[in-house]
Amino acid sequence: xxxxxxxxxxxxxxxxxxxxxxxxxxxxxxxxxxxxxxxxxxxxxxxxxxxxxxxxxxxxxxxxxxxxxxxxxxxxxxxxxxxxxxxxxxxxxxxxxxxxxxxxxxxxxxxxxxxxxxxxxxxxxxxxxxxxxxxxxxxxxxxxxxxxxxxxxxxxxxxxxxxxxxxxxxxxxxxxxxxxxxxxxxxxxxxxxxxxxxxxxxxxxxxxxxxxxxxxxxxxxxxxxxxxxxxxxxxxxxxxxxxxxxxxxxxxxxxxxxxxxxxxxxxxxxxxxxxxxxxxxxxxxxxxxxxxxxxxxxxxxxxxxxxxxxxxxxxxxxxxxxxxxxxxxxxxxxxxxxxxxxxxxxxxxxxxxxxxxxxxxxxxxxxxxxxxxxxxxxxxxxxxxxxxxxxxxxxxxxxxxxxxx
Amino acid sequence: xxxxxxxxxxxxxxxxxxxxxxxxxxxxxxxxxxxxxxxxxxxxxxxxxxxxxxxxxxxxxxxxxxxxxxxxxxxxxxxxxxxxxxxxxxxxxxxxxxxxxxxxxxxxxxxxxxxxxxxxxxxxxxxxxxxxxxxxxxxxxxxxxxxxxxxxxxxxxxxxxxxxxxxxxxxxxxxxxxxxxxxxxxxxxxxxxxxxxxxxxxxxxxxxxxxxxxxxxxxxxxxxxxxxxxxxxxxxxxxxxxxxxxxxxxxxxxxxxxxxxxxxxxxxxxxxxxxxxxxxxxxxxxxxxxxxxxxxxxxxxxxxxxxxxxxxxxxxxxxxxxxxxxxxxxxxxxxxxxxxxxxxxxxxxxxxxxxxxxxxxxxxxxxxxxxxxxxxxxxxxxxxxxxxxxxxxxxxxxxxxxxxx
Numbered sequence: 001x002x003x004x005x006x007x008x009x010x011x012x013x014x015x016x017x018x019x020x021x022x023x024x025x026x027x028x029x030x031x032x033x034x035x036x037x038x039x040x041x042x043x044x045x046x047x048x049x050x051x052x053x054x055x056x057x058x059x060x061x062x063x064x065x066x067x068x069x070x071x072x073x074x075x076x077x078x079x080x081x082x083x084x085x086x087x088x089x090x091x092x093x094x095x096x097x098x099x100x101x102x103x104x105x106x107x108x109x110x111x112x113x114x115x116x117x118x119x120x121x122x123x124x125x126x127x128x129x130x131x132x133x134x135x136x137x138x139x140x141x142x143x144x145x146x147x148x149x150x151x152x153x154x155x156x157x158x159x160x161x162x163x164x165x166x167x168x169x170x171x172x173x174x175x176x177x178x179x180x181x182x183x184x185x186x187x188x189x190x191x192x193x194x195x196x197x198x199x200x201x202x203x204x205x206x207x208x209x210x211x212x213x214x215x216x217x218x219x220x221x222x223x224x225x226x227x228x229x230x231x232x233x234x235x236x237x238x239x240x241x242x243x244x245x246x247x248x249x250x251x252x253x254x255x256x257x258x259x260x261x262x263x264x265x266x267x268x269x270x271x272x273x274x275x276x277x278x279x280x281x282x283x284x285x286x287x288x289x290x291x292x293x294x295x296x297x298x299x300x301x302x303x304x305x306x307x308x309x310x311x312x313x314x315x316x317x318x319x320x321x322x323x324x325x326x327x328x329x330x331x332x333x334x335x336x337x338x339x340x341x342x343x344x345x346x347x348x349x350x351x352x353x354x355x356x357x358x359x360x361x362x363x364x365x366x367x368x369x370x371x372x373x374x375x376x377x378x379x380x381x382x383x384x385x386x387x388x389x390x391x392x393x394x395x396x397x398x399x400x401x402x403x404x405x
Numbered sequence: 406x407x408x409x410x411x412x413x414x415x416x417x418x419x420x421x422x423x424x425x426x427x428x429x430x431x432x433x434x435x436x437x438x439x440x441x442x443x444x445x446x447x448x449x450x451x452x453x454x455x456x457x458x459x460x461x462x463x464x465x466x467x468x469x470x471x472x473x474x475x476x477x478x479x480x481x482x483x484x485x486x487x488x489x490x491x492x493x494x495x496x497x498x499x500x501x502x503x504x505x506x507x508x509x510x511x512x513x514x515x516x517x518x519x520x521x522x523x524x525x526x527x528x529x530x531x532x533x534x535x536x537x538x539x540x541x542x543x544x545x546x547x548x549x550x551x552x553x554x555x556x557x558x559x560x561x562x563x564x565x566x567x568x569x570x571x572x573x574x575x576x577x578x579x580x581x582x583x584x585x586x587x588x589x590x591x592x593x594x595x596x597x598x599x600x601x602x603x604x605x606x607x608x609x610x611x612x613x614x615x616x617x618x619x620x621x622x623x624x625x626x627x628x629x630x631x632x633x634x635x636x637x638x639x640x641x642x643x644x645x646x647x648x649x650x651x652x653x654x655x656x657x658x659x660x661x662x663x664x665x666x667x668x669x670x671x672x673x674x675x676x677x678x679x680x681x682x683x684x685x686x687x688x689x690x691x692x693x694x695x696x697x698x699x700x701x702x703x704x705x706x707x708x709x710x711x712x713x714x715x716x717x718x719x720x721x722x723x724x725x726x727x728x729x730x731x732x733x734x735x736x737x738x739x740x741x742x743x744x745x746x747x748x749x750x751x752x753x754x755x756x757x758x759x760x761x762x763x764x765x766x767x768x769x770x771x772x773x774x775x776x777x778x779x780x781x782x783x784x785x786x787x788x789x790x791x792x793x794x795x796x797x798x799x800x801x802x803x804x805x806x807x808x809x810x
Contacts, residue, residue, distance in 0.1 A: 027766060058808060059406060060789060061796025062413075065809035078809065079409065085810040227810055345766065348807055350800040373768060374785075383787040 002240065004403060005075070005391055011242045014331035014397040017282075017292045020073065021318060022066075023300030023341025025353040025373060026311065034302075034311040034343065035354065035372045040319040043335075043356075046326070047371040051362040053381025054352040054373075055389060057339050063350045069338030070257050072386030074293075075241070076234065083260065084170065084229015085253065090160040092256030093152055093270065097231050102168045102199050104161040105227040106151075107176065108133065108220035109184070115222075117180045122219040125157040127271070133220050134159050140213045144202050154252050155271050161225065163202060169195025172203060172228040184224055199228065236262030237291065241394055246285060248278045249295035258293055273298055275317060279324040286328055294325075303341030311343060332397045333358040334389070335371070352383055359396035407645065409808060410480070410796060416647040419736035419802040422687075422697045425478065426723060427471075428705030428746025430758040430778060431716065439707075439716040439748070440759065440777045445724040448740075448761075451731070452776040456767040458786025459757040459778075460794060462744050468755045474743030475662050479698075480646070480795030481639065488665065489575065489634015490658065495565040497661030498557055498675065502636050507573045507604050509566040510632040511556075512581065513538065513625035514589070520627075522585045527624040530562040532676075538625050539564050545618045549607045559657050560676050566630065568607060574600025577608060581629040589629055604633065641667030642696065646799055651690055653683045654700035663698055678702055680722060684729040691733055699730075708746025716748060737802045738763040739794070740776070757788055764801035 026033040057064040058078050067088060068078030086103035097103055108130065110119035125133075134153040141149050147165030154160055171191020175184045187204040189196040207223055214221045237243045239262075247258035247265055250272045255265050266281045278294055285292075296318060302311035325333060337353040354376035363380045377383075381392070394400045431438040462469040463483050472493060473483030491508035502508055513535065515524035530538075539558040546554050552570030559565055576596020580589045592609040594601040612628055619626045642648045644667075652663030652670055655677045660670050671686045683699055690697075701723060707716035730738065742758040759781040768785050782788070786797070799805050 027768065033768075054787075059796065060793045061798075061800035061805060062409070063800065063805060063807045065807050068809035079406070082809070342766070349766070350796075350805070351766075351768075377768070377785045377787075378783075 001391070002075075002235075005394070005400070006240055008401040008403055009241045009394060010399055010401055012397065012399050013290070014399060015286075015290050015292075016332040016393050016397050017294065017325055017330040017334070018073065018393065019294045019296065019325070019333070019335045020070070021296045021299045021315070021335065021337050023303045023339060023348065024337035025340025025342070025349075025351050026303065027342040027344050027351070029308050029343055033373050034308060034315055036370075036374070037308075038312045038315040038319070040315060040371070042319050042322040042326070043371045046322070046358060047356060047365060047369045047375065048367040049364045050356045050358040051381050052365055052369065052371065052376045052379025053355045053357070054376050054379070054383040055336060055355050055386040056352045056383065057386045059385065061350050063348050064339045065348070066253060066338060067257060070254065073336070073338060073389055074237065074261055075387060075390030076261070077387045081232060081234055083232050083234070083257065085227030086160065087229045087231060087260070088253040088256035089154055089158065089227070090152075090162055090256065091259045092252030092254070093154055093160060094265070095150070095152060095160060095162060097162065098164060099231055100164070100168060102163045102170050102228055102230055104163070104203070104225050106159040106161045107224040107226070108157045108159065109222045109224050110219050111184070111222040115183050117177065117182055117184060117222070119219070120176065120180060120224065121157040125220055127153065127155050129220070130155075130157065130159065133214070133217065137210055137213055141206065141209050144205050144209070147202050149206060157220070161206070163199065167195050168199045168202070169193050169197070170199065170228045170230045171196035172200050174226040175207065176224040176226050184222060187225065203228075231260070234261060238262045241390065241399070243291040244289050245291035245293065246289040247293045247295065248281050249293070251295065251297050254295045263293060264289070275321040279321050282325065283328065300341045303343055304346055306343050306346040308343045331359060332393050334393055336389070355379075355381060355389070357381060357392065357396065361396050406796075410799070410805070411645055413806040413808055414646045414799060415804055415806055417802065417804050418695070419804060420691075420695050420697070421737040421798050421802050422699065422730055422735040422739070423478065423798065424699045424701065424730070424738070424740045425475070426701045426704045426720070426740065426742050428708045428744060428753065429742035430745030430747070430754075430756050431708065432747040432749050432756070434713050434748055438778050439713060439720055441779070442713075443717045443720040443724070445720060445776070447724050447727040447731070448776045451727070451763060452761060452770065452774045452780065453772040454769045455761045455763040456786050457770055457774065457776065457781045457784025458760045458762070459781050459784070459788040460741060460760050460791040461757045461788065462791045464790065466755050468753050469744045470753070471658060471743060472662060475659065477791030478741070478743060478794055479642065479666055480792060481666070482792045486637060486639055488637050488639070488662065490632030491565065492634045492636060492665070493658045493661035494559055494563065494632070495557070495567055495661065496664045497657030497659070498559055498565060499670075500555070500557060500565060500567060502567065503569060504636055505569070505573060507568045507575050507633055507635055509568070509608070509630050511564040511566045512629040512631070513562045513564070514627045514629050515624050516589070516627040520588050522582065522587055522589060522627070524624070525581065525585060525629065526562040530625055532558065532560050534625070535560070535562065535564065538619070538622065542615055542618055546611065546614050549610050549614070552607050554611060562625070566611070568604065572600050573604045573607070574598050574602070575604065575633045575635045576601035577605050577633040579631040580612065581631050589627060592630065608633075636665075639666060643667050646795065646804070648696040649694050650696035650698065651694040652698045652700065653686050654698070656700065656702050659700045668698060669694070680726040684726055687730065688733065705746045708748055709751055711748050711751040713748045736764060737798050739798055741794075760784075760786060760794070762786060762797065762801065766801050
């Protein structure tokens with residue numbers, strides 16, 4: 001399919017907006033899902049003039065992580081493309097990666113006098129503290145053997161670590177034991193190539209040196225390393241679809257993923273989730289791009305917190321800003337999610353996600369159709385894999401030529 | 406997908422019950438299918454709190470045999486895995502097969518003085534007669550060339566034949582011409598390897614010797630051989646899904662298939678189709694397993710007999726026993742079929758089969774939803790291939806971890 005789409009995609013003036021309300025899909029609580037409980041006059045009206053459907057982010061029964069959940073939405077089969085979390089974090093904060101760099105996601109953590117983890121997030125370190133500590137580390141640690149070491153703050157307790165030097169591999173396991181009461185794991189190569197063993201050795205020395213530098217810190221006196229990875233070979237949206245795409249996202253990992261596949265990151269402060277800012281950016285940059293990915297994080301967080309009424313509020317808040325998108329009259333507007341985060345489960349889930357597709361060229365559902373999981377189940381688009389969404393969006397924007405004579 | 410599921414499956418305490426009402430799916434007769442005509446108060450109530458859907462056992466338009474129909478339900482793509490019927494029969498009556506054994510399904514039959522078939526089932530020989538005749542054959546035939554020959558009664562007119570010796574192949578055609586008035590076919594190798602030619606030669610000598618031993622029998626004076634096969638390479642449910650699975654089935658072939666993929670056969674008399682016995686076994690062994698496959702044969706037989714009212718009765722009988730399953734509070738309960746056996750067709754068919762999935766984590770269909778083919782067509786699970794059912798069941802039992810970061 002990728003080859004076919006590549007061959008028939010054409011550049012046009014039409015504009016596509018894809019809004020991802022992270023973790024939007026849910027289950028009923030006392031008979032209603034958050035989408036059903038929310039008052040959403042604008043979404044309701046839009047739904048009547050739109051086609052609805054359900055997307056399986058990866059495949060039936062599979063609960064996606066955030067990376068795979070998004071890859072599918074942009075037409076990359078998450079069963080085929082794998083992207084390390086370290087790469088996404090590094091790209092997301094604007095670092096430039098060389099093909100041979102190894103990027104790692106780091107967490108500052110707290111250990112007791114025996115080296116046992118007491119807090120895997122160092123009390124969710126404030127970002128300013130994080131910046132101070134990263135600067136301190138970077139001053140002390142610049143090179144290990146022939147490998148240069150870059151340490152950059154991300155948000156809260158998270159930092160990005162980039163190793164640059166000859167012959168590094170990325171087959172290295174996480175050191176985070178995933179619970180407190182245990183010691184951080186030693187850095188271990190899981191792949192048997194010489195490069196991965198070298199990376200493990202350098203990273204282990206980094207951890208050791210970092211602990212020495214941080215020994216007087218009250219909270220951030222240890223580091224955990226996760227998601228070792230290199231830039232994957234992945235075609236860009238420009239090549240695949242002849243798009244000029246932009247991302248409006250506050251969280252580093254979504255910005256990183258978007259950048260990896262060729263999107264320009266519109267200038268938003270890291271962590272800024274204000275919809276008015278996102279809408280302002282959309283308006284300001286409307287002329288320059290033909291594909292906008294707007295990421296909204298907080299719906300997922302509300303689901304993870306099991307906070308039903310908060311999720312309802314956030315949906316209503318989105319509804320209040322939706323007229324600003326509609327005022328720009330995109331040729332195609334899709335509203336969906338990267339996965340469900342149902343309040344009863346307080347975690348990502350395997351459930352298919354609701355999809356709304358608005359364009360001139362659809363079978364509209366009718367004025368009694370709302371944008372809810374149940375309505376999407378009956379929707380005209382049916383249920384399909386997220387990886388098939390991009391062809392639908394491009395087609396509805398008249399960006400795909402006829403296949404075959 | 407198999408690799409992914411294998412990587413993310415986790416052992417938990419949650420319990421899954423999969424009920425297969427063999428051949429359940431049907432077509433309307435005078436406006437109603439058997440499921441629609443049956444009075445099923447418990448199923449009706451359950452359906453309101455469940456998600457419905459349709460399964461294509463193999464693929465659209467393909468009518469499954471019993472083997473492929475079941476393989477799909479357990480997550481083995483029937484287009485990829487092929488299992489000889491002889492192997493299923495042999496395993497189903499408890500025989501242990503070595504990897505190089507060839508297992509064959511035998512029928513006792515009646516031929517006239519010219520060797521022409523007059524009854525392909527020897528008047529559906531009583532099982533006791535079958536036992537007597539198998540013992541008589543086994544006394545006379547123990548070894549042919551360097552191949553040991555094991556003959557074991559199954560049920561009615563059927564027996565299992567196991568050939569054990571060096572260099573046997575299984576590319577051998579059935580000898581059953583499928584209708585009376587013809588002579589049994591000679592045993593012929595369809596594969597060109599030396600092993601299959603050896604098996605054909607041994608089997609032909611077995612048929613010849615058996616005819617001699619049976620020449621004075623009134624009914625069972627000939628044998629027909631079908632389904633030559635070896636143990637296939639197929640991963641077990643334990644490996645794939647980390648399950649501890651059990652089967653409750655009366656018929657040998659379903660027990661054989663279940664055993665092949667790692668299920669423990671709970672102690673039920675061969676051919677025992679009493680639901681009270683099956684429910685008793687379920688209760689007695691509830692603690693020891695986390696996956697139960699309950700097979701119910703008679704719905705299929707009623708379809709094959711074209712007996713609408715009998716099929717309705719059997720559905721009502723199942724409904725009456727359903728509270729016994731519900732009382733155990735399985736985390737996931739699925740009710741479905743391996744294929745349709747519509748009364749108007751009196752045979753297996755290609756129609757998709759109804760599926761009911763009950764768990765805490767579904768979008769329920771609402772109190773006016775019954776478990777019927779028509780309701781399943783509109784159900785929230787949509788229509789999908791049976792091979793995708795296991796990931797759904799495992800996900801709803803929280804037995805699958807997140808995929809990717």
